[in-house]
Amino acid sequence: MLDLIDVLFHQVSYAAISAAFFAAFVLYQVVQTLFFADLRHIPGPLLHRVTSFPHIWHVIRGDRIQWLDRLHNRYGDVVLLEPRFVVTCSGLGAKTIYSSNSLIKAPFYDTVGFGAGHKHLLQLKDVKSAGRxxxxxxxxxxxxxxxxxxxxxxxxxxxxxxxxxGVPGQKVDMLLWLRLLAFDIISEASFGHDFGQLATGQFGTLTQTIFDSMRFGVLSSVIPGFRTICLLSPFPTLRRLHSSLQKLLMLGAKGIRTYDLSVTPDFVMAPHVLAPLFSDEESLIKEVSAFMIAGSDTSSTTLLYLFYEIALRPHLQQQLFDELSTATATGSDERITREDVEKLSLFNACIKETLRLHPPVPGVLPRLAPERGLTLGSPKSSLFVPSGVVVSSSVARTQTHADVFDEPYEFRPERWLSDVTEDMKQAWMPFSLGQRNCVGMSLAWSEIYIVAATVLRRYWLDVPPETTPESMSMVEGFFTLPSSGKCVLEIAPRKAQ
Ligand code: HEM
Incomplete structure (x- = not known):
């Protein structure tokens, strides 16, 4: 009996000693992380030093734009977002990150691909391999x-x-129609044929697949193992999200393989034009399928917020109409071309201001701090970030920085008409900066110029009571969208006025 007590006593004391050691180790780690870690000089909530959870939470909720705003208001231009993730909202900081060729893309980009095998351009980490x-x-x-x-x-x-x-009462859900338009344009540009969704006025299989791919991309970028969770899940929604990427690739493959060269032989982005850039068909299919995502909601969001902001301001709308009326449509059948309108100053200022206030890619573009580390500077402070830490600009905030823009949250296109400062130019980054900026920028501008000029020359736009600043507040999915998921505008043909 005594022996048994002795053994138990020893076991208990061993267990107690082990537990005490473990607790001390955990305490040491927590104290070390909170107060002695190499990023302790970066301002931010203490919680961010130990967990990524707050960031993940705001990505899932879609309110990261507003959350980043609050963080920068409280902690300044450089903020710790996660234990190894630092964001800056200074234009100078953005320049430091994106104009240097030595910063490679962060592991985040591994999660936004089409699964195993070849990566598409957005995912390629370094400037050199992407450059090819x-x-x-x-x-x-x-x-x-x-x-x-x-x-x-x-x-x-x-x-x-x-x-x-044809919409009854001419109260048009611009979000729906502009998305359909952008999807049809990019699918025909990439695959040689559209999916006819614009003609039906409804989202079809292709759009649902793209929406699912984007949702899947967002969730798998923040939830570790999300791919596997979806794959093994009994829930049809999760399995549908997972299969969306394969479906998109199948549509991409079909588009490329059935491309009719006799109809559009010299098409800009035709498969035979793009094929020499890629080592095999799989890479080409992945790239073209990625265009479907990168080149659709980005353009439609820009046009949407442009029309909304213009519709809110009758005086500006008339000025813009007068300016657009000076342009001669030189295209076939007297259609407006990009060249006809791209030099119009107020028109350009309105588009730039829309992209400033409502950037389609509003969140973060993460990169890895190089081996020597880097200093994120702003006129107020500069903070050293060691090698391997993820660094990024917080895009929407950089573009509304109060030190750079007067009345930063006001839509004031005239700010781009005179006295444009170097700081303003540096802080305007809707297409990102440097060697990894948007490769489809020129295509996006063509689409925006032509669609916006045609619509604004043709219609007077009004905002009905159901479309409010709240319904139009920005949420961040893969790209920016209005929180209500729609944007009803009233359209009246100009001739009828
Ligand atoms: C208003 C419209 C657009 C905006 C605001 C926009 C914005 C951006 C931004 C911010 C990036 C950098 C992403 C990052 O570093 O994570 C990017 C990259 C990219 N964009 Fe766009 N984009 C637009 C339209 C388009 C279009 C129409 C295409 C058509 C194909 C396109 C294709 C791409 C591609 C392939 C990349 C990856 C480039 C690389 O990683 O080197 N984008 N875009």
Whole structure:
């Protein structure tokens, strides 16, 4: 009996000693992380030093834009977002991160691909390997080359116009129609044929697949193992999200393989034009499928907020109409071309201001601090970030920095008409900066110019009571969208006025 007590006593004391050691170790780690870690000089909530959970939570909720705003208001230009993730909202900080070729993309980009195998351009980590695809792609998508796409844009715009004019009461959900337009344009530009959704006025299988792919991309970028969770899940919604990427690839493959060269032989982004850039068909299919995501909601969101902001301001709308009326439509059938309107100053200022206040990619573009570390500077402070830490600009906040823009949250296109400071130029980054900026920028501008000019010359836009600042407040999914999921605007044909 005594022996038994002795053994138990020893076991208990061993267990107690082990527990005490473990508790001391945990305490040491917590104290070390909170007060002695190499990032302790970076301002931010204490919780961010030990967990990524707050960041994950706000990504899932879609309110990261507002959360980043609050963090910067409280902690300044440079903030600790996660234990190994630092964000800055200074233009100078953005320049430091994105204009240097030595910063590679963060592991985040591994999660936004199409699964195993080849990566698409957005995912390629370093400037050099991305450059091999980017350089020829930029030539293919150069402004002069894109003239050939203008008739394609107009063809879809005709269907769009017919569609919105048929909406009862001419109260149009612009979000729905602009998304349909952008999806049809990019699918025809990439696959050689659209999916006819614009003609039906409804989201179809393709759009649902793209929406699911974007949701899946967002969730798998923040929830570890999300792919596996979906794959093993009994819930049909999760399994549908997971299969969306494969579905998109299948549509991409079909588009490329059934591309009709006899109809559009010299098409800008035709498979035979793009194929030499890629080592095999799989890479080409992945790239073109990624265009479907990168090149759709980005353009439609810009056009949406442009129309909304203009519709809110009758005086500006009339000024813009007067300016657009000075442009002669030189395209076939007297259609507006990019060249007709791209130099109009107020028109350009309105688009720039829309992209400043409502950036389609509003959140973070994470990179890894290089081996020597880097200093994130702003006029107020500069903080050293050691090697391997993820660094990023908080884009929406950088573009509304109160030190750079007067009345930063006001839509004031005139700020771009005179006295544009270097700080303003530096802080305007809707397409990102440097060697990994948007490769589809020129295509996006063509689409925005042509659609916006055609619509604003043709219609007077009004905001009905149901469309409010709250319903239009920005949420961040893969890209920016209005929180209500719609944007009803009233359209009145100009001639009828
Ligand atoms: C208003 C419209 C657009 C905006 C605001 C926009 C914005 C951006 C931004 C901010 C990036 C950098 C992403 C990052 O570093 O994580 C990017 C990259 C990219 N964009 Fe766009 N984009 C637009 C339209 C388009 C279009 C129409 C395409 C058509 C194909 C496109 C294709 C791409 C691609 C392929 C990349 C990856 C480039 C690389 O990693 O080197 N984008 N875009």
């Amino acid at each position: 695809i980017r350089k020829p792609l930029l030539k293919i998508m150069a402004k002069d080359n894109l003239n050939k796409l203008e008739s394609l844009i107009h063809r879809h715009l005709d269907i769009f116009i017919k569609g919105i004019e």
